[in-house]
Amino acid sequence: MQASANTDHGEASAPLAGILAEFDGPGALKKAATRVRDAGFTRWDCYSPFPVHGIDPAMGVRPTILPWIILGMGLTGLTIATVLQWWTNGVDYPFLISGKPLFGLPANIPIMFELTILLSAFGAFFGSLILNDLPRFYRPIFSSKRFRKVTDNGFFIGIDANDPQFDPNKIKTLFADMGTMGVEEFYDHDNRAALPRPIFRVGMILFLLGLIPLAFAVKSRHSTSSQPRWHFWRDMDFQPVVRAQRASAFFPDGRALRPQVEGTLAREQADKDPHLNQGKVNGKLVTTFPKAVLPLSMEMMVRGRDRFNTYCAPCHGRDGKGKGLVATRASSLGEGTWVPPSNLTDARIAKMPVGEIYQTIRYGVRNMPKYGPQIEVRDRWAIVAYIRALQRSQNASIKDVPEADRGKLK
Amino acid sequence: MNHPNPEVVLNDDRHLGPLGPKILRTMGGLGLLLLIVGLILGITGTEGGMSRFLFAYTTGFAFILSIALGAMFFVLVNHLTRAGWCASSRRIAEITLGTMPILAVLFLPILVSVLMGYGGLFSWADHGIASKDHLIHLKAGYLNPVFFAIRWVIYFAIWIQLSKYYLGNSLRQDDSGDPALTSRMQKWSALSTLLFALTLTFASFDLLMSLDPHWFSTIFGVYYFAGSVIAFQAFGILAMVLLQRKGKLEKSVSIEHFHDWGKLLFAFVFFWGYIAYSQFMLIWYANIPEETGWFHVRITGSWGGVALILVFAHFVIPFAGLMSRHAKRNLASLSFWAMWMLIMHCIDLYWVVMPNQGGHGHGSESIPGVHFQAVDLLAILGLFSLFVAGVAYVGRHCSLVAIKEPRLAESLAFENV
Numbered sequence: 001m002q003a004s005a006n007t008d009h010g011e012a013s014a015p016l017a018g019i020l021a022e023f024d025g026p027g028a029l030k031k032a033a034t035r036v037r038d039a040g041f042t043r044w045d046c047y048s049p050f051p052v053h054g055i056d057p058a059m060g061v062r063p064t065i066l067p068w069i070i071l072g073m074g075l076t077g078l079t080i081a082t083v084l085q086w087w088t089n090g091v092d093y094p095f096l097i098s099g100k101p102l103f104g105l106p107a108n109i110p111i112m113f114e115l116t117i118l119l120s121a122f123g124a125f126f127g128s129l130i131l132n133d134l135p136r137f138y139r140p141i142f143s144s145k146r147f148r149k150v151t152d153n154g155f156f157i158g159i160d161a162n163d164p165q166f167d168p169n170k171i172k173t174l175f176a177d178m179g180t181m182g183v184e185e186f187y188d189h190d191n192r193a194a195l196p197r198p199i200f201r202v203g204m205i206l207f208l209l210g211l212i213p214l215a216f217a218v219k220s221r222h223s224t225s226s227q228p229r230w231h232f233w234r235d236m237d238f239q240p241v242v243r244a245q246r247a248s249a250f251f252p253d254g255r256a257l258r259p260q261v262e263g264t265l266a267r268e269q270a271d272k273d274p275h276l277n278q279g280k281v282n283g284k285l286v287t288t289f290p291k292a293v294l295p296l297s298m299e300m301m302v303r304g305r306d307r308f309n310t311y312c313a314p315c316h317g318r319d320g321k322g323k324g325l326v327a328t329r330a331s332s333l334g335e336g337t338w339v340p341p342s343n344l345t346d347a348r349i350a351k352m353p354v355g356e357i358y359q360t361i362r363y364g365v366r367n368m369p370k371y372g373p374q375i376e377v378r379d380r381w382a383i384v385a386y387i388r389a390l391q392r393s394q395n396a397s398i399k400d401v402p403e404a405d406r407g408k409l410k
Numbered sequence: 411m412n413h414p415n416p417e418v419v420l421n422d423d424r425h426l427g428p429l430g431p432k433i434l435r436t437m438g439g440l441g442l443l444l445l446i447v448g449l450i451l452g453i454t455g456t457e458g459g460m461s462r463f464l465f466a467y468t469t470g471f472a473f474i475l476s477i478a479l480g481a482m483f484f485v486l487v488n489h490l491t492r493a494g495w496c497a498s499s500r501r502i503a504e505i506t507l508g509t510m511p512i513l514a515v516l517f518l519p520i521l522v523s524v525l526m527g528y529g530g531l532f533s534w535a536d537h538g539i540a541s542k543d544h545l546i547h548l549k550a551g552y553l554n555p556v557f558f559a560i561r562w563v564i565y566f567a568i569w570i571q572l573s574k575y576y577l578g579n580s581l582r583q584d585d586s587g588d589p590a591l592t593s594r595m596q597k598w599s600a601l602s603t604l605l606f607a608l609t610l611t612f613a614s615f616d617l618l619m620s621l622d623p624h625w626f627s628t629i630f631g632v633y634y635f636a637g638s639v640i641a642f643q644a645f646g647i648l649a650m651v652l653l654q655r656k657g658k659l660e661k662s663v664s665i666e667h668f669h670d671w672g673k674l675l676f677a678f679v680f681f682w683g684y685i686a687y688s689q690f691m692l693i694w695y696a697n698i699p700e701e702t703g704w705f706h707v708r709i710t711g712s713w714g715g716v717a718l719i720l721v722f723a724h725f726v727i728p729f730a731g732l733m734s735r736h737a738k739r740n741l742a743s744l745s746f747w748a749m750w751m752l753i754m755h756c757i758d759l760y761w762v763v764m765p766n767q768g769g770h771g772h773g774s775e776s777i778p779g780v781h782f783q784a785v786d787l788l789a790i791l792g793l794f795s796l797f798v799a800g801v802a803y804v805g806r807h808c809s810l811v812a813i814k815e816p817r818l819a820e821s822l823a824f825e826n827v
Contacts, residue, residue: 053825067735098697106694109687 014187017140019168020147020158021175021183026052029155032178033058036157039174043163047147047156066127073123074116081115082108137195140188147186158186277377279355279362286355294381304386307379311371320344320390339367344387345394357384419498419811419818422661429656430806438799444792451785458767458783461530464523465621465767466786468531470793471520472617472759473641475513476634477797479610480642481506482569483635484674485576486606489599495670497821498662501812502646504580508804509797510573514566516793520617521562524555532558534623546623553623561616565609572602577804580812587814610635618759621766625704629689636682641755643675644748649801651745653810662811662822665739669826672738675751679732683725707765712779716761724754735826756790 023029026048033046037060046055089095090103100107129135141147141158150156159171168185175183231237240250247254260266271277276290289296309318317324322343330338342349361380364370401409452463484503488496520531529536534553540546546553576595583591611631619630647668653659693701709717728747737743765778812818
């Protein structure tokens, strides 16, 4: 047994940091730990190459509070997620998503779950680091050469010099009494290599580089610029779309609108009955109904009224005077972008060729969208016929009423 | 580290002995009695008649099958991971798994009802119903009595083969002590796990999901799997606690092993919640009528009450209750939670199966309520009693500890840090 203050470094000036003793295996370590515990020391620790079962009670270590930290962090995450979702979508900016409740538990559970897990994991990871006093690159006990065995086959107990009961001679006697394999003093040489230089340098460079984008972001927020923004990701910002008065970059001939391909026909070019389908014959709008195919009838007028009330009346009104529900509401909002619908019974439209009314229904005009896709050919003509009837009825004289019925109007 | 000598296990009381025939007689007799009374009630007295009895029988069968399948998972996953901790308690799972041939016999009533074209259990089995219902008609390529029978023959062939292989080799090792048997079982565990996953998934589709032939959920197999593992962990814990109370396995199974069984139970309580919620949330969010119908009948009215019971009593409460290390290391609290989970798993299956009864399945106008009847309890308890008798029958002669398992010493020395 050697109980020497074996200072290999020969620096007597370094202050005494503690005393360590080596033991022969985990069993001896546990026994010794029990005695150190019972002697009332508080600033000491056991060091072994692997976790030793039962060392905690032998050292008198109280059960860790880590599980409670994790539980607390988990509940914090749960609360944050709940309040965040409730506040953002339920209160601050209510936004209805596919008819679901603004704060509906089923939709919010994934976030609550994930944030609970995330904060629990943070609690476990950082909590265990902090409770274990990590990361730390230097401890005085590392100055002992004998102590290096601890990562291989050495079992040690080290009592720190700042323990209230620290008395080198008493401790050495205690260790000797336990049957130690060797006792050694260790000194604090205070060479706290804070962080290995290369790691420090690389870290600093990365940190400074990381500030660059941040600096640009800050600059952009507090200044104006006429330059287009930077495109780190092109997304769909650059497309070969048609731009007015510009040559197309996509087609070699620079034309954006393509000429008709040889040997093909547009649908209308194959039309066998342009009067019926286009309301236009040889480039001239027709002034007559296509009676050969669709003879005017009471049945057609009733159908026209039905379609008119469905598709046209919401804007133009049931009487065609442009005072429909949508138009009334839109005018009352007073938005500058609203173009009021035409009065279908005024003279301008009464004089319009029927072909033009037909084309308006089919292709739309100004702000009125096209109704071709919704209303089929026969119904379009039925609506035109009904509009003509509206025009007549709104500008009628007493002569238009059959003589037999004139009495009723008075 | 001082490993305890595996020889201590030799001195342990590790045979059922006279207890085996006793359990076999009482539980077997009780089970048969309950089932017969249930059957008579089903035919004569009960509302719903034979159909009701068969639905209750299906609930009970799904329950005991899930315990055996959970045992299969326990055996396979521990071979797959070459786990050492469970070597002294794995035989319990192997014996439970050994009941597969008995389960095949108990499945016959369901199979016969399908082959007879009886529509009171599986509506798709009745040709009259199937020909009128367009959706069932379209699914008839899969949902027809003959193919159903073929599939179940395949499932049971695989399950019985796996149970014979893993129980048989483990018992052979008791005699020979040949470690090569363990290596061989480990080697085959990968393929076996694959077969296990596929058969369990399709069996759950056939047995439970097709009770409502309109509905489908691709996660349903995982849902049944999660419940199965819960059921077996609870069953195994209770079995070992009761055996220890009879003075058996006292040296072989320590509190460290119970702690780990409890951890698995705890983990799968959460897994079940996760899977059950995943199934619900996607269907709730998409809100497509063909998918929501199944949940609609189960979360409205009194079935909705059962659904809430499941949320809290199958997930939230046991999750909190089993979380602590102390709860798992105290046999009284651990067996309380095991009992609790076994009952909750049964209620879970009841909630899955029973709303389909009486044609109240998918698409019906009226929402049925929970109409609990005596026949339900009789069928479920009867089947469970027969299952317990079956476990005692399989385990009546063999050692309850794999006595020459190469990792036995490691298992006995195992400590939770």
